[in-house]
Amino acid sequence: MVGGAEAAFQQLEPALETLAPGTDHSSRTPGRKGSVEPAEKGYLHCGPPGAGHYAKMIHNGIEYGLMQAYAEGFNILESAGTPEAPEPYRYEFDVAAIAELWRRGSVVESWLLDLTAAALHADPDLDGFTGHVQDSGEGRWTVLTAVEQAVPAQVLTAALYARFRSRQESSFSDRILSAMRHQFGGHAEP
Amino acid sequence: MVGGAEAAFQQLEPALETLAPGTDHSSRTPGRKGSVEPAEKGYLHCGPPGAGHYAKMIHNGIEYGLMQAYAEGFNILESAGTPEAPEPYRYEFDVAAIAELWRRGSVVESWLLDLTAAALHADPDLDGFTGHVQDSGEGRWTVLTAVEQAVPAQVLTAALYARFRSRQESSFSDRILSAMRHQFGGHAEP
Amino acid sequence: MVGGAEAAFQQLEPALETLAPGTDHSSRTPGRKGSVEPAEKGYLHCGPPGAGHYAKMIHNGIEYGLMQAYAEGFNILESAGTPEAPEPYRYEFDVAAIAELWRRGSVVESWLLDLTAAALHADPDLDGFTGHVQDSGEGRWTVLTAVEQAVPAQVLTAALYARFRSRQESSFSDRILSAMRHQFGGHAEP
Amino acid sequence: MVGGAEAAFQQLEPALETLAPGTDHSSRTPGRKGSVEPAEKGYLHCGPPGAGHYAKMIHNGIEYGLMQAYAEGFNILESAGTPEAPEPYRYEFDVAAIAELWRRGSVVESWLLDLTAAALHADPDLDGFTGHVQDSGEGRWTVLTAVEQAVPAQVLTAALYARFRSRQESSFSDRILSAMRHQFGGHAEP
Numbered sequence: 001m002v003g004g005a006e007a008a009f010q011q012l013e014p015a016l017e018t019l020a021p022g023t024d025h026s027s028r029t030p031g032r033k034g035s036v037e038p039a040e041k042g043y044l045h046c047g048p049p050g051a052g053h054y055a056k057m058i059h060n061g062i063e064y065g066l067m068q069a070y071a072e073g074f075n076i077l078e079s080a081g082t083p084e085a086p087e088p089y090r091y092e093f094d095v096a097a098i099a100e101l102w103r104r105g106s107v108v109e110s111w112l113l114d115l116t117a118a119a120l121h122a123d124p125d126l127d128g129f130t131g132h133v134q135d136s137g138e139g140r141w142t143v144l145t146a147v148e149q150a151v152p153a154q155v156l157t158a159a160l161y162a163r164f165r166s167r168q169e170s171s172f173s174d175r176i177l178s179a180m181r182h183q184f185g186g187h188a189e190p
Numbered sequence: 191m192v193g194g195a196e197a198a199f200q201q202l203e204p205a206l207e208t209l210a211p212g213t214d215h216s217s218r219t220p221g222r223k224g225s226v227e228p229a230e231k232g233y234l235h236c237g238p239p240g241a242g243h244y245a246k247m248i249h250n251g252i253e254y255g256l257m258q259a260y261a262e263g264f265n266i267l268e269s270a271g272t273p274e275a276p277e278p279y280r281y282e283f284d285v286a287a288i289a290e291l292w293r294r295g296s297v298v299e300s301w302l303l304d305l306t307a308a309a310l311h312a313d314p315d316l317d318g319f320t321g322h323v324q325d326s327g328e329g330r331w332t333v334l335t336a337v338e339q340a341v342p343a344q345v346l347t348a349a350l351y352a353r354f355r356s357r358q359e360s361s362f363s364d365r366i367l368s369a370m371r372h373q374f375g376g377h378a379e380p
Numbered sequence: 381m382v383g384g385a386e387a388a389f390q391q392l393e394p395a396l397e398t399l400a401p402g403t404d405h406s407s408r409t410p411g412r413k414g415s416v417e418p419a420e421k422g423y424l425h426c427g428p429p430g431a432g433h434y435a436k437m438i439h440n441g442i443e444y445g446l447m448q449a450y451a452e453g454f455n456i457l458e459s460a461g462t463p464e465a466p467e468p469y470r471y472e473f474d475v476a477a478i479a480e481l482w483r484r485g486s487v488v489e490s491w492l493l494d495l496t497a498a499a500l501h502a503d504p505d506l507d508g509f510t511g512h513v514q515d516s517g518e519g520r521w522t523v524l525t526a527v528e529q530a531v532p533a534q535v536l537t538a539a540l541y542a543r544f545r546s547r548q549e550s551s552f553s554d555r556i557l558s559a560m561r562h563q564f565g566g567h568a569e570p
Numbered sequence: 571m572v573g574g575a576e577a578a579f580q581q582l583e584p585a586l587e588t589l590a591p592g593t594d595h596s597s598r599t600p601g602r603k604g605s606v607e608p609a610e611k612g613y614l615h616c617g618p619p620g621a622g623h624y625a626k627m628i629h630n631g632i633e634y635g636l637m638q639a640y641a642e643g644f645n646i647l648e649s650a651g652t653p654e655a656p657e658p659y660r661y662e663f664d665v666a667a668i669a670e671l672w673r674r675g676s677v678v679e680s681w682l683l684d685l686t687a688a689a690l691h692a693d694p695d696l697d698g699f700t701g702h703v704q705d706s707g708e709g710r711w712t713v714l715t716a717v718e719q720a721v722p723a724q725v726l727t728a729a730l731y732a733r734f735r736s737r738q739e740s741s742f743s744d745r746i747l748s749a750m751r752h753q754f755g756g757h758a759e760p
Contacts, residue, residue, distance in 0.1 A: 001671065021675040029670060029687045039667040042674035047661045054650065054661060055668055058643045063677045065639025067370050068363075068725045073632035075363035076716055076723060080624065084720045091617045091624060097609040098625055100599060101571065104612035105591040107564055107633045110680030112370060117599045119369035130380045131364035133371070140527050146646055147520050150654045151553075152541035153646060154344065154732065155638045158724040161532035165355060166364040173258075173265035173531075174321035174356040179309035180257050180302060181324070184487055190320045191481065211485040219480060219497045229477040232484035237471045244460065244471060245478055248453045253487045255449025258535045263442035266526055266533060270434065274530045281427045281434060287419040288435055290409060291381065294422035295401040297443045297754055300490030307409045330717050336456055337710050340464045341743075342731035343456060344542065345448045348534040351722035363722075374677055447750050448743075455743035492750060499749035510760045511744035513751070534724065545735060546744040553638075553645035554701035554736040559689035560637050560682060561704070570700045 001059070002045050003052030009045045016043040054145075061142025061156045064135075066112055068159035074099070074116070096120035133163040191249070192235050193242030199235045206233040244335075251332025251346045254325075256302055258349035264289070264306070286310035323353040381439070382425050383432030389425045396423040434525075441522025441536045444515075446492055448539035454479070454496070476500035513543040571629070572615050573622030579615045586613040624715075631712025631726045634705075636682055638729035644669070644686070666690035703733040 002009060002016065020042035028040070038044055046055045074095055079085065081092040099117040102108050119126070139160040146153035165171070178189035192199060192206065210232035218230070228234055236245045264285055269275065271282040289307040292298050309316070329350040336343035355361070368379035382389060382396065400422035408420070418424055426435045454475055459465065461472040479497040482488050499506070519540040526533035545551070558569035572579060572586065590612035598610070608614055616625045644665055649655065651662040669687040672678050689696070709730040716723035735741070748759035 001668075025674040026679075026684075029673070029684070029691055031688055031691050037667065037670070039670035040674075042671065044664075044667055044671045046663060046668065050659070051661045051663070054659065055647065055663065058646055059672060059676060059678060061646070062639050062643035065642065065725060066636055066678060066680070067367055069632050069635025069639060069729075070370075071363040071366040072635065072716075072721075072723045072726050073628045073712075074366050075361060075721055076628050076631070076712065076719065077625065078362045079719050079721045080715075082719070084718075086718055089620070089624065089715065089718070091621045093616060093621070093625065094614075097607065097614055098571075098616065100607070100609040101612065101614045102629060103599070104595040104610075106629060107681065108629060108636060109596075110636070110682070111677065112374070112680070114596075114599070115370050115373035116366065118601055119366075119373055121599055121601050123369075126362065126365035126369050129365040129368040129372075131361055131368065132380045133364050133367045134377065134379060135530075136377075142643075142646065143527050144524060145650075145659065146642075147523050147540070148654075148656055148659070149646065149649050149652070150515075150544045150547075151551075151642075151645055151649045152544045153642045154538060154541050154728040155635060155725045156642050157537050157541075158348075158534060158728055159639075160527070161534050161537075162364070162724065163367065164530045164532045166361075166367070167530075171265060171321055171356075171531075172268045172316065173261040174323050174352070175316035175319040176261040176264050176306065176309075177257050177323045177353065177356070178319040178321065179313075179316050180260075180305050182319075183305035183309055184302070187324065187326075189324060190322045191478075215484040216489075216494075219483070219494070219501055221498055221501050227477065227480070229480040230484075232481065234474075234477055234481045236473060236478065240469070241471045241473070244469065245457065245473065248456055249482060249486060249488060251456070252449050252453035255452065255535060256446055256488060256490070259442050259445025259449060259539075262445065262526075262531075262533045262536050263438045263522075265531055266438055266441070266522065266529065267435065269529050269531045272529070274528075276528055279430070279434065279525065279528070281431045283426060283431070283435065284424075287417065287424055288381075288426065290412075290417070290419040291422065291424045292439060293409070294405040294420075296439060297491065298439060298446060299406075300446070300492070301487065302490070304406075304409070308411055311409055311411050325720075332453075332456065333717050334714060335460075335469065336452075337713050337730070338464075338466055338469070339456065339459050339462070340705075340734045340737075341452075341455055341459045341741075342734045343452045344538040344728060344731050345445060345535045346452050347727050347731075348538055348724060349449075350717070351724050351727075352534065354720045354722045357720075361721075447747055450750075451743040451746040454746050455741060458742045492754070495750050495753035496746065499746075499753055503749075506742065506745035506749050509745040509748040509752075511741055511748065512760045513744050513747045514757065514759060516757075538728075542744070543747065546741075546747070551645060551701055551736075552648045552696065553641040554703050554732070555696035555699040556641040556644050556686065556689075557637055557703045557733065557736070558699040558701065559693075559696050560640075560685050562699075563685035563689055564682070567704065567706075569704060570702045 001052040001055040002043065003047055003049050003054070005048065017041060057138050057141040057145070060138030064139040064159040065155045066110065068162055070112060070116055096124045131166055133166045135160065135163045139163070191242040191245040192233065193237055193239050193244070195238065207231060247328050247331040247335070250328030254329040254349035255345045256300065258352055260302060260306055286314045321356055323356045325350065325353045329353070381432040381435040382423065383427055383429050383434070385428070397421060437518050437521040437525070440518030444519040444539040445535045446490065448542055450492060450496055476504045511546055513546045515540065515543045519543070571622040571625040572613065573617055573619050573624070575618065587611060627708050627711040627715070630708030634709040634729040635725045636680065638732055640682060640686055666694045701736055703736045705730065705733045709733070
């Protein structure tokens with residue numbers, strides 16, 4: 001994902017083409033015919049300076065959303081065996097096996113799913129992680145851009161906030177809710 | 191909020207009128223003239239059996255959303271003093287005083303804000319709560335109804351999910367995210 | 381909500397006290413005793429320069445969330461009479477009457493509800509509005525601040541995005557979804 | 571994704587194995603050694619009756635979330651050329667080319683991205699769609715299950731609500747917001 005002046009891009013293009021994954025990486029998109037476009041070789045002049053960075057940030061913003069979609073889905077499966085699940089829907093799923101299964105002919109096939117299947121095979125309960133998820137700025141950049149352009153980005157934002165939330169012990173926000181509940185209903189809150 | 195057959199409602203109406211808050215509770219809505227409607231006295235025949243329960247559930251669903259809106263706002267104010275806040279926006283707010291202030295002529299005046307101001311005056315850091323927030327079913331009912339009727343209810347649902355999240359220690363969902371990050375980027379996740 | 385140097389605030393305080401709503405505006409918060417704090421009179425020195433603006437922005441961010449909570453709830457009630465609603469839950473609610481009712485002794489009492497009741501009394505179907513909702517920057521400011529401080533603000537953000545979405549005719553985002561559905565399932569999408 | 575009694579599954583297993591995609595569909599997951607598990611051949615006994623349906627529903631719930639993540643990201647890219655975008659970030663992206671590019675070595679590679687690239691190549695502006703997106707029940711099932719099990723599913727739910735919203739012309743919800751804005755600020759709302 002390259003941004004910059006046309007002349008600068010042209011000067012660098014041979015190097016970019018050499019470094020790019022190339023056409024062998026994926027099968028050709030149905031409907032594409034004739035000469036091969038740069039994007040099909042794995043590099044692209046996205047526009048003037050900043051355009052490459054912009055495209056890369058949105059790429060990562062999408063990545064946040066995809067990751068959170070898988071995380072929520074596997075979490076539902078994993079929690080299907082808990083007492084919270086009403087009896088007729090209580091199941092003990094082998095989550096690692098389901099991740100493996102979905103790699104073969106399902107609609108949710110992806111590289112991120114391949115990674116998830118590998119991680120779940122190695123450590124089915126993922127006990128090696130605390131669940132405090134870092135973010136390195138790209139998700140924030142995507143949300144700020146959506147807000148500036150006045151376009152809704154509910155899923156990408158929810159994915160970012162899930163990470164923020166994962167790093168908080170007991171948030172002031174939640175204690176405010178408990179305090180209100182205690183006030184108006186005499187609800188005994190822990 | 192009463193549901194039931196018209197005849198049953200009429201039989202009970204004198205008792206309901208006696209129990210209701212009455213017209214003195216609030217000033218009359220601008221534009222209303224002439225005879226006083228039951229709703230202005232604080233009771234209402236909402237429709238056939240089930241309609242009263244329905245209205246009450248949605249009332250509580252709204253309540254979840256209002257509570258979460260205040261909770262998020264006060265949380266942002268409270269966290270303005272943390273190192274996460276970039277320097278020019280780092281402030282040590284007196285959150286209890288701001289809640290008190292907003293009770294007087296602001297757009298966010300409400301009974302829930304009155305309760306929040308009282309709770310924050312009594313315990314400014316709300317250390318008396320763990321932040322594990324219960325839910326007693328009405329918020330769930332509201333979300334299930336929204337889904338059945340195919341109408342979006344993003345805020346009411348987010349408010350419900352915030353309570354679910356508040357009761358989880360370390361969710362499997364978050365550990366899935368860390369596992370993916372570790373796989374694809376070699377990110378060191380705690 | 382005032383920000384500024386202590387000396388500047390003290391010089392202006394007499395004018396601010398004169399302009400503020402005063403103690404008569406609301407009943408005293410339970411638990412407060414003795415001398416009356418400035419916040420109880422309706423003005424507050426929130427901190428150094430910028431702190432007053434910050435508090436005002438968060439106030440408006442909360443306002444967005446409260447408004448959206450009411451909007452979603454009334455929308456569910458209004459749509460309960462549509463064919464999308466499964467038969468046992470299909471009701472024709474008098475939404476204006478319910479708004480009026482909730483002004484009297486309910487948990488969701490607020491000034492915004494008072495306004496909603498007045499608007500619904502004047503125009504029960506709200507046919508006078510297109511449903512294209514403007515935003516004037518404070519909601520955006522709140523979201524950007526939440527992201528910068530790494531605190532989740534799911535409800536306040538969803539409220540902002542609902543406004544963005546209300547102004548779009550047919551979004552590219554939705555057409556992407558239809559295009560995918562058409563591709564993978566041969567789903568006939570309009 | 572098969573649910574049912576162990577004996578019934580065993581009787582059907584030869585047929586399922588014949589119908590399944592088989593091991594050639596994807597490369598073996600790193601870390602897996604020795605005998606090949608059924609999931610690696612593309613079929614799985616998920617548990618007792620109902621378990622297969624459950625797993626399939628969550629699969630589709632994840633699908634909704636993935637689709638919405640791509641949709642939001644491409645929408646941000648597409649809207650980068652509009653006047654809403656502040657000048658330094660205004661770019662005219664070739665969205666079809668970017669989708670093609672991301673198929674080759676990016677983190678967001680997936681089968682759904684392959685489909686998106688094909689759709690955007692055939693019709694770069696997707697003018698063939700109105701943007702009214704259908705849902706066929708699986709996303710709803712996933713959300714209802716999350717609520718019943720008390721686990722947050724913010725992204726999967728937001729994806730479902732985006733589809734609901736896409737089918738509404740002018741929602742009552744949005745008109746409520748305009749009515750409030752008109753009341754409290756004299757904001758001229760369309």
